[in-house]
Amino acid sequence: MYDFSSLTEAIHKGLSAHMSPVATQAIEWVIIGVTVILFVALFGLFLVYAERKVCAFFQNRLGPMRVGPWGLLQTIADFIKLLMKELIQPAKADKFLYNLAPFIVIIVPFLTISVIPFAKGLQAFDFDIGVFFVTSVSAVGVIGVLLAGWSSNNKYSLIGAMRSGAQIVSYELSVGLSIITIAILAGSLQVSQIVEGQQATWFIFKGHIPAVIAFFVFVIAGTAETNRGPFDLAEAESELTAGFHTEYSGIKFAFFFLAEYVNLFIVAAIATTVFLGAWMPFHFGHFEGFNRIMDFIPPIFWFFGKVLAVIFLIMWFKWTFPRLRIDQILALEWKFLLPINLVNILIMAFIVLKGWHF
Amino acid sequence: MKALYKYILSIIKGIWTLVQGMQVTGHYIIRPKTIVTQQYPENRDKLKMFDRFRGEVVMPHNEYNEHSCTGCGICEINCPNGSIEIISKTIVLPDGKKKRIIDKHIYHLSMCTMCNLCIKNCPSEAIVMAQTFEHAVWDRSKLTKVLNKSGSKIMEGVKE
Numbered sequence: 001m002y003d004f005s006s007l008t009e010a011i012h013k014g015l016s017a018h019m020s021p022v023a024t025q026a027i028e029w030v031i032i033g034v035t036v037i038l039f040v041a042l043f044g045l046f047l048v049y050a051e052r053k054v055c056a057f058f059q060n061r062l063g064p065m066r067v068g069p070w071g072l073l074q075t076i077a078d079f080i081k082l083l084m085k086e087l088i089q090p091a092k093a094d095k096f097l098y099n100l101a102p103f104i105v106i107i108v109p110f111l112t113i114s115v116i117p118f119a120k121g122l123q124a125f126d127f128d129i130g131v132f133f134v135t136s137v138s139a140v141g142v143i144g145v146l147l148a149g150w151s152s153n154n155k156y157s158l159i160g161a162m163r164s165g166a167q168i169v170s171y172e173l174s175v176g177l178s179i180i181t182i183a184i185l186a187g188s189l190q191v192s193q194i195v196e197g198q199q200a201t202w203f204i205f206k207g208h209i210p211a212v213i214a215f216f217v218f219v220i221a222g223t224a225e226t227n228r229g230p231f232d233l234a235e236a237e238s239e240l241t242a243g244f245h246t247e248y249s250g251i252k253f254a255f256f257f258l259a260e261y262v263n264l265f266i267v268a269a270i271a272t273t274v275f276l277g278a279w280m281p282f283h284f285g286h287f288e289g290f291n292r293i294m295d296f297i298p299p300i301f302w303f304f305g306k307v308l309a310v311i312f313l314i315m316w317f318k319w320t321f322p323r324l325r326i327d328q329i330l331a332l333e334w335k336f337l338l339p340i341n342l343v344n345i346l347i348m349a350f351i352v353l354k355g356w357h358f
Numbered sequence: 359m360k361a362l363y364k365y366i367l368s369i370i371k372g373i374w375t376l377v378q379g380m381q382v383t384g385h386y387i388i389r390p391k392t393i394v395t396q397q398y399p400e401n402r403d404k405l406k407m408f409d410r411f412r413g414e415v416v417m418p419h420n421e422y423n424e425h426s427c428t429g430c431g432i433c434e435i436n437c438p439n440g441s442i443e444i445i446s447k448t449i450v451l452p453d454g455k456k457k458r459i460i461d462k463h464i465y466h467l468s469m470c471t472m473c474n475l476c477i478k479n480c481p482s483e484a485i486v487m488a489q490t491f492e493h494a495v496w497d498r499s500k501l502t503k504v505l506n507k508s509g510s511k512i513m514e515g516v517k518e
Contacts, residue, residue: 058383061395320383321376336369 002298005121032124036113040262045075047261051315058319085250090153093247097151102248102255104144109262111137115191116269119279119300123191130191131183134270135176138225141263142168148256149244160243163326164227170333171231174221177341181214181348182207182274185357191273198277201284206358210348215275217341219313222267224329226260229318231329268310272303276310279303407489412472415442415465416488417505424513425506427484429460433476441469442476460506467493468501482516 011031015024049064049072056063064071089098112134114125127133142165149161185207186194197203204211224231233243245256272278279299283291324332351357386392396405407413419425429446443464451457463485477485485505495501 054387057387057390057393060386060392062393062397065397316380316383320379340369 003120004118004300008121032114036110036124040109040113040258043265044258044261045079047264047311048075048078048257050311051261051318054312054315055319058316079254082254083251087252088247088249090247093153094151097147098247099252101144101148101151102252102259104147105141105259106144106255106262108138108141108144109259109266111140112266112270113262116266117191117195117273117278118303119298122300126190126192129189131179131189131194131270131274134266135172135179138175138263138266139169139172141259142172144259145244148248152244152247154247157244157246160246163233164244167231167326167329168225168227170330171221171224171337174217174333174337174341175225177338177345178214178218178221179270179274181210181341181345184345184348184352185211191278194274195278195280198280199283201358202275202277202280202282204275207348207351208357210344210351211275213340213344214348215271217337217344218271218275219267219310221333221337222271223314223317224333226263226267228260228264228314230321230323232318233323233326233329264311264314265307268307268314269303271310272306276306277302278306407491409489411489411491412474412487413490414467414472414488414493414503415470415476415485415505417463417485419507419510420513423507423510425484425510426482426513426516427460427463427506428482428512428516429458429463430481432479432481433485436475436479438473438475439469439471441466459512463505465503465505466501467503468498 012024012028015027019027052074053063053071064074067073067077089095115123115127115130115133117123117126145168146161146165149157149159149164152158182194182203183189185203186197188194188197194203198206200206204215207214223229245253248256279302281291281294281297281299281302283294398405417425417427429444431444431446434442434444443462443466444460445462445464446458447461448456448458472487474487477487493501
């Protein structure tokens, strides 16, 4: 629970003792792939349940209560229902692209999840440009959105896709810039080094004011980039034009839905990694006793605790704020977040230069 | 300079209003007692309806099997859906006078929208809204009810 590198090394040694290096590599890839797929599926189901419950409590309701104790099996029942639905294809739709789009959308979280440090030694892929990789890969999702809207042979889907695309592309800037703010402070783009740099204090405390601003900009931009409320005009579920995935049914629709929720996890995980120290326990100055108690909690709990806290914050946004119009969304990005971000980077660079951070 | 001041002020104002909104929802999530939905079939025993809840039209009878309906038919006239039918009969009083009284007060629950107009307009306050709400039946004819009990008669002193 404290250091997973011993576990992964044991698996590696056990495999390479019996097999050639190529076979070992292949089997390790399969293990990682299956783990990631299982994790994404189960965590997606959990997030849908959590969202419904959190939403219910915000609105003075109980939420799902019927299927299983406290409705715990509700999302599994929903999933089975979605699996059994008929897959409809609009007439004259671009068949290939129509079927491809959900997969492109769902590939993004799988790619991004590979660089997320879940705990000490529990990271699938750690390379020099980890954070850069995350920001660039998450831009692929917009292609899936546009393809879905274009290939559906539906004007409203196309308009919904264009709006969604405009939104995702514009907020991509804010996400990237707020991560760069922290990259200046960390002095590295490698995820493991960013995490190591937060040994003493997390970056949100280390960089004080500019880091806090960057954190909130990141959370807002991340919320918008995952197409979640209050920026979810593209998929107002009760409205006639549900946006780019109107024409999708059954499991293909579930893919879009799952991608949204896993992206929510990804945004929270990146916010945790970059701003809140990933699996690093909370350390406070020279209070040795306090720090030792904090070290006692396993890193994986620290990671998931922080991720769930950020997810809760984003859900809080969704169920509090009214939905924005498209012009308001774009005005928020281009008139507010982007200038704030640019000024913030300057301040951060100045602070790092002067060494004013903790 | 003034534009910049206004810009920064609008940001701070915007954040403040957002925080206020989150305070409202945050207030509810940390207080589970504010939850208003109920687990219906489970709480059947202690479930209590509000006084103003309109379940169905009933005619209260006292312990001598007497009601205060005169059979005037005002409720039937006032019902917008035609869910009330008044069947009256004429009896001969001991002093030889003829009098119209209620024979059957028929109420079709299946057509009623619980608008309360019949109760509002009843001059002798003979009918009231009950608080029952479980009206599901297998046979539609069970929703047609005769409100006055058999053998009942009009209460003493009801103005006609």
